[in-house]
Amino acid sequence: MDTGDLKVFEAVARLGGMNRAAAELNTVQSNVTARIKALEAGLGCALFERHARGVTLTAAGRRLLPYADRIGRLLADARQAARDDGLPRGLLTVGSLETTAALRLTPLLARYAADNPDVDLVLRTGTTRELIGDVLEQRVDGAFVCGPVAHPELGEQVVFREELVVLAAPGVASLDAIWSVAEMRIVVLRAGCSYRQILETLLARRGIPVQRQLEFGTLEAIFGCVGAGLGITLLPRALIGDVCRAGRVSMHALPPADAMVDTVFIRRRDGFTSSALQAFLACAADGFAEAKAA
Amino acid sequence: MDTGDLKVFEAVARLGGMNRAAAELNTVQSNVTARIKALEAGLGCALFERHARGVTLTAAGRRLLPYADRIGRLLADARQAARDDGLPRGLLTVGSLETTAALRLTPLLARYAADNPDVDLVLRTGTTRELIGDVLEQRVDGAFVCGPVAHPELGEQVVFREELVVLAAPGVASLDAIWSVAEMRIVVLRAGCSYRQILETLLARRGIPVQRQLEFGTLEAIFGCVGAGLGITLLPRALIGDVCRAGRVSMHALPPADAMVDTVFIRRRDGFTSSALQAFLACAADGFAEAKAA
DNA sequence: GATTAGAATCGATATTATCGATCTGTTTTG
DNA sequence: CAAAACAGATCGATAATATCGATTCTAATC
Numbered sequence: 001m002d003t004g005d006l007k008v009f010e011a012v013a014r015l016g017g018m019n020r021a022a023a024e025l026n027t028v029q030s031n032v033t034a035r036i037k038a039l040e041a042g043l044g045c046a047l048f049e050r051h052a053r054g055v056t057l058t059a060a061g062r063r064l065l066p067y068a069d070r071i072g073r074l075l076a077d078a079r080q081a082a083r084d085d086g087l088p089r090g091l092l093t094v095g096s097l098e099t100t101a102a103l104r105l106t107p108l109l110a111r112y113a114a115d116n117p118d119v120d121l122v123l124r125t126g127t128t129r130e131l132i133g134d135v136l137e138q139r140v141d142g143a144f145v146c147g148p149v150a151h152p153e154l155g156e157q158v159v160f161r162e163e164l165v166v167l168a169a170p171g172v173a174s175l176d177a178i179w180s181v182a183e184m185r186i187v188v189l190r191a192g193c194s195y196r197q198i199l200e201t202l203l204a205r206r207g208i209p210v211q212r213q214l215e216f217g218t219l220e221a222i223f224g225c226v227g228a229g230l231g232i233t234l235l236p237r238a239l240i241g242d243v244c245r246a247g248r249v250s251m252h253a254l255p256p257a258d259a260m261v262d263t264v265f266i267r268r269r270d271g272f273t274s275s276a277l278q279a280f281l282a283c284a285a286d287g288f289a290e291a292k293a294a
Numbered sequence: 295m296d297t298g299d300l301k302v303f304e305a306v307a308r309l310g311g312m313n314r315a316a317a318e319l320n321t322v323q324s325n326v327t328a329r330i331k332a333l334e335a336g337l338g339c340a341l342f343e344r345h346a347r348g349v350t351l352t353a354a355g356r357r358l359l360p361y362a363d364r365i366g367r368l369l370a371d372a373r374q375a376a377r378d379d380g381l382p383r384g385l386l387t388v389g390s391l392e393t394t395a396a397l398r399l400t401p402l403l404a405r406y407a408a409d410n411p412d413v414d415l416v417l418r419t420g421t422t423r424e425l426i427g428d429v430l431e432q433r434v435d436g437a438f439v440c441g442p443v444a445h446p447e448l449g450e451q452v453v454f455r456e457e458l459v460v461l462a463a464p465g466v467a468s469l470d471a472i473w474s475v476a477e478m479r480i481v482v483l484r485a486g487c488s489y490r491q492i493l494e495t496l497l498a499r500r501g502i503p504v505q506r507q508l509e510f511g512t513l514e515a516i517f518g519c520v521g522a523g524l525g526i527t528l529l530p531r532a533l534i535g536d537v538c539r540a541g542r543v544s545m546h547a548l549p550p551a552d553a554m555v556d557t558v559f560i561r562r563r564d565g566f567t568s569s570a571l572q573a574f575l576a577c578a579a580d581g582f583a584e585a586k587a588a
Numbered sequence: 589g590a591t592t593a594g595a596a597t598c599g600a601t602a603t604t605a606t607c608g609a610t611c612t613g614t615t616t617t618g
Numbered sequence: 619c620a621a622a623a624c625a626g627a628t629c630g631a632t633a634a635t636a637t638c639g640a641t642t643c644t645a646a647t648c
Contacts, residue, residue, distance in 0.1 A: 003297050031606055043376050052614035060376045067372030078361030082337050082354045325637055346645040
């Protein structure tokens with residue numbers, strides 16, 4: 001059983017056919033067949049059932065597949081680990097929620113990029129669920145998501161904790177006034193934003209349907225929209241500044257159980273921590289410690 | 295980078311020389327040299343420093359080595375996982391403390407062996423420390439040791455919790471009478487027994503030197519020896535039976551903090567759980583649940 | 589300076605992987 | 619129902635590469 005064999009095996013399993021796998025692997029079908037046969041002979045059991053429209057995994061194949069994946073990933077990690085001489089360089093792919101990226105990460109990313117010119121930094125955004133998958137499948141080295149995650153294969157560290165507050169039009173006196181409305185329009189920074197989900201959950205819990213959502217790319221636009229009474233929004237208190245005191249919007253605190261949200265940085269427990277990632281973690285710890293002190 | 299290459303790499307690293315590795319791998323030195331060179335070329339960095347008395351790992355080599363081990367183990371797991379069709383068979387190697395094996399495990403092992411005729415059961419004994427190493431290095435599939443272990447790579451489950459009591463000669467009135475002795479002889483079931491270590495720790499904490507230890511293979515012999523005033527011993531209360539009520543020895547409870555000992559079954563968190571091991575766990579859970587009920 | 593242990597190198601050989609063509613058995617299509 | 623299309627198995631030729639054994643080179647040790 002060889003790493004090459006396992007790669008072939010994985011491709012055949014994923015694509016459901018030897019021809020397709022051969023095409024992907026830039027080789028010919030007879031070759032793929034031969035390697036699978038060799039693998040099966042070495043293991044002493046069949047991995048695929050052959051039929052007219054391709055192949056499907058046998059029970060043994062299904063048991064082997066996750067190992068093939070893990071071994072492949074471990075090999076990639078091993079290569080990286082051996083090459084990594086302690087100086088941050090190469091590719092660093094970090095995931096983040098849209099909102100976190102837009103509102104919190106820019107200074108950090110800018111500083112990291114400036115400090116580490118040899119690192120190619122890639123930012124990938126998605127929902128918490130998607131990003132967890134990305135980290136598990138090693139599509140990103142780590143990600144900022146909405147915590148807690150509590151996944152056995154993931155390590156997480158709280159990066160910052162923030163209080164979410166509801167913003168509404170200036171005239172709104174209290175939360176109760178908001179909850180008593182028959183239906184609600186919400187304003188978000190980006191579609192799929194995690195704050196949107198939280199807000200929708202809060203509204204759903206009180207039986208208030210969300211009529212429509214408005215999406216704006218900047219905080220200022222959101223403030224303007226909310227101030228004009230077009231809807232409500234949910235944002236970290238620290239980001240609101242003085243638009244509230246200026247009377248442009250009204251701010252409403254939530255009960256602590258709903259209000260406090262942790263943003264955590266997750267990464268694979270068993271994955272290799274490259275120098276580039278290590279430097280990133282240090283930079284992040286630094287940056288957010290400053291933010292807290294300020 | 296290939297699994298064969300990694301095996302060669304591991305052997306060279308462990309033996310500190312290409313000739314020695316070649317001998318172990320049943321091949322010739324030129325071959326080992328060639329594969330290491332290929333591996334280094336593939337990675338783009340040197341893995342060994344060559345000098346007159348063999349080779350030593352470079353920093354890159356040191357980083358790679360743990361991955362080589364892990365990949366090797368994962369490959370072995372993968373092979374097992376693919377072959378394992380759900381029916382317990384093959385080799386099952388279990389570790390245990392001497393004492394646990396002698397006093398608790400025999401009925402369990404007998405039943406397991408009877409229920410699973412296709413499994414070759416191997417029992418390996420050692421101290422908790424040794425057994426932890428055995429489990430980590432995959433020399434055993436799992437082990438009964440003195441808990442708690444709390445190692446990140448190991449999962450543990452408490453198998454039974456027992457109260458240890460001190461046994462002394464019939465005339466001894468209390469623990470204080472024992473602690474006030476100037477020196478003490480202790481009686482144990484086997485050398486290296488974990489109860490011996492606990493007892494020695496207890497004595498050491500009170501500044502009592504252990505003069506000599508007596509070792510006997512059966513509980514009866516220990517009772518006789520202790521009853522004759524030759525020394526004291528430490529044993530689970532459940533194993534003592536009525537020798538105490540019969541007046542042959544005196545029994546002394548310890549403070550709860552010292553008295554309660556957990557026996558836990560440990561195994562690798564990420565390791566493959568074979569059908570044979572799964573059946574063993576079921577058998578153990580069953581057997582010890584009965585023991586508790588009785 | 590001779591000896592020794594150990595790694596590098598090299599040419600010959602054996603092994604293995606790859607390729608392209610062909611065969612066999614389905615399923616779909618005309 | 620026959621033909622075409624599709625998918626895997628098989629096979630012989632060839633290319634690649636792993637292995638071996640002999641030799642060379644180097645740095646310690648005697």
